[in-house]
Amino acid sequence: MERKKTKSRREFINSSMRFGMVLALGGVGGLAFRKSTGDQWVWQVDPFKCSWCGRCATHCVLNPSAVKCVHAYELCGYCDLCGGYLIPGHSDRSTAAENQLCPTAAIERKFIEEPYYEYKINEDLCIGCAKCAEGCSAFGNGSLHLQIMHHICVNCNECAIARVCPSDAIKRVKGSDPYLMKGDFTADGGET
Amino acid sequence: MKLSTLILPLLLLLATAVTEETYGQQRFPAPEFESGYEYPDVSTPEPRALSLEYGDVIVLMGFLLITSWVVIKKRSRRWILWMSVGALLYFGFWREGCICAVGSGQNMALSLSDPAYMVSYTVIAFFILPLIFSLSYGRVFCASACPLGVIQDLVIVKPVKVPVWVQKSLGMFPFVYLALALLYAATGTDFIICRYDPFVGIFRMGAEFHLIVLGISFLLIGMFVARPYCRFVCPYGALLKVTSMFSKRHLSITPNQCIQCKLCAGSCPFGAIDKPTPDKLVKEIKGRTGKFLLYAAIIPLLMLIGGFALSSSHVFLAKAHPDVYLAHLLIDEPEVMDDPDNLDVQTFLGSDRTMDELVESAEEIQASFYTGAWLTGGFIGLVAGFFLISQYIVRRRADYEPNRGDCYSCGRCIKYCPVQK
Ligand code: SF4
Ligand code: SF4
Ligand code: SF4
Ligand code: SF4
Numbered sequence: 378m379e380r381k382k383t384k385s386r387r388e389f390i391n392s393s394m395r396f397g398m399v400l401a402l403g404g405v406g407g408l409a410f411r412k413s414t415g416d417q418w419v420w421q422v423d424p425f426k427c428s429w430c431g432r433c434a435t436h437c438v439l440n441p442s443a444v445k446c447v448h449a450y451e452l453c454g455y456c457d458l459c460g461g462y463l464i465p466g467h468s469d470r471s472t473a474a475e476n477q478l479c480p481t482a483a484i485e486r487k488f489i490e491e492p493y494y495e496y497k498i499n500e501d502l503c504i505g506c507a508k509c510a511e512g513c514s515a516f517g518n519g520s521l522h523l524q525i526m527h528h529i530c531v532n533c534n535e536c537a538i539a540r541v542c543p544s545d546a547i548k549r550v551k552g553s554d555p556y557l558m559k560g561d562f563t564a565d566g567g568e569t
Numbered sequence: 570m571k572l573s574t575l576i577l578p579l580l581l582l583l584a585t586a587v588t589e590e591t592y593g594q595q596r597f598p599a600p601e602f603e604s605g606y607e608y609p610d611v612s613t614p615e616p617r618a619l620s621l622e623y624g625d626v627i628v629l630m631g632f633l634l635i636t637s638w639v640v641i642k643k644r645s646r647r648w649i650l651w652m653s654v655g656a657l658l659y660f661g662f663w664r665e666g667c668i669c670a671v672g673s674g675q676n677m678a679l680s681l682s683d684p685a686y687m688v689s690y691t692v693i694a695f696f697i698l699p700l701i702f703s704l705s706y707g708r709v710f711c712a713s714a715c716p717l718g719v720i721q722d723l724v725i726v727k728p729v730k731v732p733v734w735v736q737k738s739l740g741m742f743p744f745v746y747l748a749l750a751l752l753y754a755a756t757g758t759d760f761i762i763c764r765y766d767p768f769v770g771i772f773r774m775g776a777e778f779h780l781i782v783l784g785i786s787f788l789l790i791g792m793f794v795a796r797p798y799c800r801f802v803c804p805y806g807a808l809l810k811v812t813s814m815f816s817k818r819h820l821s822i823t824p825n826q827c828i829q830c831k832l833c834a835g836s837c838p839f840g841a842i843d844k845p846t847p848d849k850l851v852k853e854i855k856g857r858t859g860k861f862l863l864y865a866a867i868i869p870l871l872m873l874i875g876g877f878a879l880s881s882s883h884v885f886l887a888k889a890h891p892d893v894y895l896a897h898l899l900i901d902e903p904e905v906m907d908d909p910d911n912l913d914v915q916t917f918l919g920s921d922r923t924m925d926e927l928v929e930s931a932e933e934i935q936a937s938f939y940t941g942a943w944l945t946g947g948f949i950g951l952v953a954g955f956f957l958i959s960q961y962i963v964r965r966r967a968d969y970e971p972n973r974g975d976c977y978s979c980g981r982c983i984k985y986c987p988v989q990k
Contacts (some may be wrong), residue, residue, distance in 0.1 A: 387964070394815040395704055402704075406697045409677050414687040419616045428916050438776060450608040454597025490604045497609065518595055528614035531665050531773065534672050535760035543916035545891075549686070556613045 417552035420536040424522035424559050426546035429511035433523055434504045436538045443530035444505035444523050444538065446483070446498045449559040452520035455493035460516025461509035462486060462496055478508045500526070522559050625664065626694045632656055632714040633698060636978070637706040640820045646980040652713035653722055661716035661772045670695045670710065671717060671805040672763045674747070675754035682755040682937075699805075703812040707819040711799060711809060712978040717768050718803075721796045722979060724788050728795040728838035736840055737956070739801045740975075744952040747804035748945040756937050758890040762804055795838035799977065814974040823986045827968035833985040834969060841975035842982060846966045854963045861961040868954035875950030880942040887931075887938040896931035899924065 422433070422444060433444040464478050477484070483502035487495045498521075505523060513521040525536075525547075539547035550557065632652065639648040660669065673696035680688035699710035711718045746762075753759045763769075767784040770776025776784075790797050799806050813819070822833050822842070833842060879886070887893045895913055898905055905914050917927065971982065 391815050395817060398704055398812055398815060399701075402697060402700055405677065405681075406693060409680055409688050409693050409696075412680055412687050413693060414689055415619075417616070417619055417622055417689050417691065428919065430912050430916060432912075438773065440775060447611055447613075450611070451599060452595070453599070455600045456597055489606050490602060493600050493602065493606075495606075495609070500612075516596075518597055524613075526614060527616035530616070531667060532616060534667055534676065534763045537764075540759060540764075540891075543891075543913045544920065552616050552619060555616050558611065558613070 414551075418549040419525075419527060419532055419552050419555045420530065420539060420547055421525050421550045421555060421557045422523045423546045423548060423557055424510075424519075424524070426544045427507065427510070427523055427542075428544040428546070429507035429514070429523075430543050431506050431508070432541050432543070433538055434506040436541050437505070438533060438537050439529065439531065441503075442505040442538075443525055445500050445503045445526045445529075446505065446507070446509055446521055447524045447558065448496060448498055449520045449522065450495075451560050452518050453496065454518050454520075455489060455495060456517060457492050457494055459486075459494065459496055459513070461511075461513030461521045463512075465512070465516065478512050480504070480506060480508065484509060496521070520559065524556055524558065527555050622668075622689075622691045625668070626691055626698075628659060629670075629695065629698060629714060633702045633709055636709040636713045637702060640709055640712065640978045640980065641706055641818055644820075644824065644980070644983050646984055649713050649978070649980045653719035656714050657716055657719045657723065660714070661720060661768075664716075665769070665773045667763075667769070668692060668695055669716065670699050671715070671803060672760060672766070674805060674808070675750055675760045675762060678751045678754040679757065683757055700808060700812050703809045703816060705817050707813045707816045707973060707976060707978050708806075708809050709978050711806070712980070716772065717766070718796065718799050718977065720768055720771070721788070721791045721798060722977070724791050725795045725838050726792040729793050730835075731794060731840055733840070736800070741952060741956055742801055743804050743807040743810075745949055746802060747807045748948045750804050752886070752938070752941045752945045753889065756887075756890065756934060756941055758887075758934075767798060796977065800839060800975075810974040813976070816973060819973050820971060820976065820978045820980065820983075822969060822971060822982045823988045824990045825988050827970075827986075828988055829968070830987060831969070832987060833982045836982045836985040837971070837976075838981065839975060839977060839979075841972045841977070843966055843970050843972045845968055846963055850963055851965055854961070857961045861958055864954065864958045864961065868951060868958075871954045871957075872947040872950035875946035875948070875953070876943040877946065879946030879949070880939055883938040883942040884935060886942060887935045890931075890934050890938075892927060893931045893934050896927050899927070 434442050437443050462478060462484050463476055481502045481504055483499045483504075485497045485499055487497065489495050507523055510519075510521045510523055513519055536547055632655070636649065636652055639645055639652065668691065673692050676688050676692045677696050680686050699714065702709050713719060750760075750762045753761050765780075765783070767780065767787045769784075770780040771784045771788075775781075787798055794800075829845065834844065836842070884893075884897075888897060891913070895917060899914065899917075905911050906918060909915065971978075
């Protein structure tokens with residue numbers, strides 16, 4: 378008899394606790410749902426904030442990094458003396474490897490027409506070190522810049538680079554609009 | 570003079586100003602090519618399709634449904650084993666451990682605190698589904714859907730028995746970890762659960778050195794102390810534990826009536842099987858009501874102490890946030906400004922952010938840490954209180970039963986029971 382009583386009391390406590398937890402779960406879920414999106418989030422570099430510190434190459438969970446240099450060709454001056462391609466103050470005008478900024482020689486230079494040269498990034502070689510982007514911004518038009526390439530990036534819940542980026546340049550963007558290419562938008566975030 | 574002659578140059582001026590503003594340093598004009606050169610395409614590969622993300626939710630749902638059925642109806646260890654191998658391959662090695670339910674609580678916390686962050690439907694589903702199933706059928710998620718759990722489950726070789734008091738006391742850590750993780754996530758500081766996830770490096774087959782070491786040590790320890798991460802670390806496990814404690818149904822060791830043969834007693838690698846309560850103890854409990862009430866009464870005090878202790882170290886906690894860290898560094902040791910190798914300092918000095926802005930932001934973050942630390946500390950006090958009074962609640966149990974909070978529904982004990990249907 379007494380056992381039966383404790384049993385039903387235990388069941389009562391259990392079901393009321395369960396009910397309370399369902400309510401709590403529903404509450405949290407509902408609150409989150411009110412501010413939710415059907416889109417997904419991915420990480421991207423804001424090229425206007427990036428200060429070319431080099432951590433993109435070293436702090437991505439992937440090796441080599443999912444961050445690569447991209448070229449906004451419409452902004453490029455197609456200069457012969459490219460600030461992103463050649464080490465400043467290089468000894469002669471040869472484009473030998475020791476005169477190149479890129480540590481992996483990932484930038485391919487191609488003659489287009491006098492006096493213009495095209496600079497193209499070989500994505501397989503690029504490690505995302507931002508040296509070229511820094512040089513291009515210092516001496517050129519800033520058309521070379523970093524982006525997280527989404528076919529490589531594993532979309533960590535918290536990007537390992539975002540945590541250490543000194544310029545707070547890595548942010549979540551909507552998966553439906555996953556790139557922040559220079560030329561496509563302006564520094565204050567507006568679309569061009 | 571017409572108005573338009575005045576306005577046109579003005580407009581032009583404005584337009585050039587705007588473009589200059591836009592690109593900052595258009596030092597060299599874009600060339601006008603004569604050779605018919607066209608700009609190459611810049612490839613911008615799409616991220617993983619949204620439909621695949623929803624697919625993940627369906628896969629998770631499938632795993633939870635089938636496991637629940639196996640645990641409650643089919644009662645087969647072998648099924649659970651194969652399901653867990655499947656989960657390891659899909660959520661572990663294929664999806665590379667992301668997104669996972671264990672970290673999803675942080676996204677929920679961030680979305681509740683940060684007005685700019687909206688959590689995606691997938692994350693809500695990953696957070697809620699395992700808990701709902703836990704309320705209904707116990708920790709079926711741990712059994713064979715959680716990649717972190719199953720990788721540990723599959724390496725168990727010779728589990729040793731952990732003394733009950735060690736197991737119980739260490740079992741409090743997940744609650745502390747959970748509370749801190751939510752604090753750090755809600756303040757937008759860091760996602761510590763993801764950062765210190767010991768297994769994600771193994772799933773991705775590559776990570777920082779110390780993470781690989783951590784993962785391998787967890788697996789090595791896990792050969793003898795079964796599921797060490799689940800039992801003593803996993804913050805989501807804390808939530809699953811309390812929900813499972815009150816689950817509607819649960820795996821049972823015996824298919825029928827326990828005959829107290831004790832055969833299953835040592836079969837659980839996680840020490841999750843409760844023995845029948847000895848009569849002596851039942852008598853003792855009666856005399857313990859006073860202690861129980863006493864401890865129940867001091868819970869508010871414990872919460873206050875916890876909140877006070879943690880809130881008085883809120884500055885220390887807040888230093889994990891880069892802004893707070895930098896502001897303190899610059900104020901306490903101004904000489905770092907001359908250190909050319911300190912990248913964070915140099916970047917800050919080179920940016921157009923002023924010291925006042927930095928300090929203001931740091932103060933705001935510290936203030937939210939102060940509030941958050943009170944809540945976190947209070948919560949930890951509450952957990953400690955429950956831990957204390959749980960010593961004085963002894964449920965009258967006639968049979969050998971899985972402990973609903975601690976049992977992972979792995980199904981190992983089932984085959985030890987000699988009773989037939
Ligand atoms: S870590 Fe930030 S500042 Fe450094 S290169 Fe990457 S985006 Fe630029
Ligand atoms: S989200 Fe992860 S994989 Fe992608 S860039 Fe950041 S660290 Fe690398
Ligand atoms: S300099 Fe660095 S970022 Fe630029 S192409 Fe080379 S590796 Fe990539
Ligand atoms: S089903 Fe639960 S009680 Fe049984 S062996 Fe597995 S964890 Fe232990």
